[in-house]
Amino acid sequence: MSEIRKDPISHTWVIISIERAKRPSDYTKASAENENGQLSENCPLCKEAAIPPPPNDPWSGIAKERNNQWVTRVLPNKFPALKPDVSLAQKEENGFYHSLSGVGGHEIILDSLNHTETLSQMKLSQLEAMLLTYQTRFFRWKLDHRISYVLIFRNYKKAAGASLSHPHSQVIASPIIPPRIFEELREAKEYYKLHRECIFCRMIRDELKLRVRLIYQNPSILIFSPYAARFPFETYIIPKKHLASLEETDKKTLKDLSKAFKFLFSRLAEVLSDPPYNYMLHVSPLKTPGLLYYHWHIEVIPRLAMPAGYEFGSGIFINPTSPEEAAKILRKKENDSSAT
C-alpha cells in the first residue's frame, strides 16, 4: 500500500509508492533501455485496445458505435501510485511525522489506437476524442467522495518520463489538493478579493494587448508563453472565456481546443525536432463548481533544459530562452488564425 507523506519542514507531499517499488539494480537497468524499445506487437496497451468495448460501460473510453471499436481507452495503471480499494486513514510516527494512506486512482488513457501516432499527426477528430475522454475523468472521480483533485497529464518520450511508447495520457485522482494548485488557488482568490476579476482573465487581457508572448488564438482558445516561463518554450493553453474546470467546458470550446493542440504540437515538432514534453491540466478542485477566481489552463513544457541542483535547491528556475523569443519562434506568420 502506498503512503502519502508530508515533509515536516517544507510541507512537501510525497507518495511513497510501494506498488512501483524498485531495487537499486532496476534503476541502473532502466537507464540502459532503448527509447523506442517497445514494439507494437509487444505493447500491452495495443493488446488491451484490441479487446472490444463491453456494453453499458460509461467510464472506459470512447467507442465507435459503427464497428464497436475503441477510439480512446481508459485503463487502470498496472503500477498505481494511488489505489481506490484502500480506506482513507491518517498515520503518525513519533508525534512528528504524518502520512495519509495511499487512497486514490491512477489511470492510463490510450489517446489513440495507433501505436506510433504523435499529437502532431492526429486528426482533429482524434484529438477531440482524447479531450472528451479527459473530461469524463472528472465526472467519473466526482462519484468518489474521498477524492479532492484529478490531475491529468501527458509524458511524451522517455526523456520526459514516459515508460510506454504507445500514445497515452495519465490521470491521478488524489485525496489532497496538490500544493501547486493550492498556491494558485490562494493567490487567485487574493487577487479576486482585491480586484473583483479573475487573475487569469487579467493575464489573458494583458497578453492579448502586449502581444509579445502571444503564440496562437482561435475563437475560444489562446496560447502564449508565460511571463515567468520556467522552461525554454514553456507555453500555456487557456480558454479565453472564464471557465474554472473542464467539466463545465462546452463541446465548441473542446473543438477549438483540439485545433489549438494541433497547432502547438505541430509547431513544437517542427521547430524542436519532435521534442520530449510534459503537459499538465490545471483545473479547479472537484468539490468547488463554478469558481469565479480560478480558470483552467494547460501547462506545456518541452524537456530541453534539465532542472538540476540550483532548481531543486532553490525553487528558482534558470531559463536560457526568454518567453518573448520562444513565442516569436513558435508563432506561425502564414497562419490566418495565428496571433500576428
Add this chain to the structure above:
Amino acid sequence: MSEIRKDPISHTWVIISIERAKRPSDYTKASAENENGQLSENCPLCKEAAIPPPPNDPWSGIAKERNNQWVTRVLPNKFPALKPDVSLAQKEENGFYHSLSGVGGHEIILDSLNHTETLSQMKLSQLEAMLLTYQTRFFRWKLDHRISYVLIFRNYKKAAGASLSHPHSQVIASPIIPPRIFEELREAKEYYKLHRECIFCRMIRDELKLRVRLIYQNPSILIFSPYAARFPFETYIIPKKHLASLEETDKKTLKDLSKAFKFLFSRLAEVLSDPPYNYMLHVSPLKTPGLLYYHWHIEVIPRLAMPAGYEFGSGIFINPTSPEEAAKILRKKENDSSAT
C-alpha cells in the same frame, strides 16, 4: 543582462538568463552530445587550473604554499545566470508583471585539479579543501550588500545537468532568498515559537532514536534518508550540533563532514553504479547570523527517477523506493562508524 521574473500567480521566481541564451537548434544539438565528450586536454577548467595562483588573492581558491599550485580553484562562470556588474533595479510591465535586474554572482569551483576524480575517489584532504572552499564563498559574498543568499550545489554527470565533466561545484549568489529556503525558514521559525527547539535538532533526535532511516554517523555528522524523501535514495547530511550556517562551522566539523562525504559517495557509487546526482547546501541567509531556528544541511539526490508531468503539475513527488529501504541498502554493516 539577465532578469529575475516573478510569476504573478504561483509567485515562482525565474531567472531569464540572456548570457546563456540558446536557439532551438542548440537544444537539439546538445542532446546528441556524448556524456564523456570533454577530453581533459580540451577542458577549459584544466587550462585555468594550470595558471599559478597570484599572490594575495584570498578569494580564488586554496593553493599549496609549497609549490604554488592550486588545490581548489574558484572561477566566474563564463555563462553566468546572474552578474555582479549590474545595478539592482525593479521593473514593471503593464502594472501586472514584476522583475528584478539579474544582479548577483555565479561561480564555478574546481573541486580537484584531477580531471577524472570523483568524490568517492578523492582523498579526505581534498574533500576537506573542497568544503573549506565552499565556506570561503559565504565570507566573499557577505562583502556585497546586495546579496541575500548564497546557494552552493554540485551537478554530477550530464544526466544531472552538468555541462562540464571536470569535477566542479557551483555557487549562485542572489539578491533574493530562494523560495525553498524561505519556506524552510518560515516553518522552522513557527516550530521554534511553539516548541523552543530547532525543528532540525528535533528531527536529528527522532532519527537517532527511530534508527530506520539512519545511514551513517560520526562525532559531528549524521546522514539519513528523510521521512518524505522526494527521490529514491535521497539523503540529508547534517551536523549533529546546532549550526545555522557554514560560516560558523569549525574545522573539526568540516573534517568530519569530509569523512561523511567519503562514506556516502562511495556507497552511492557501489550500490547504484556511480549514479548522476545533485546536491545542494541549505544554510541560513547571509544577513542572519546565529539563527536559533535554522540548521544547515545538505540535500543529496541521485538522479534515478525522472520528475515528470505529475511532479511538475502537482508539486507532489512519487518515490518508488521508501527511505527506510534506501537507508537499509546504503548502511554499511561492517563499518564501525556507521549507524547500525
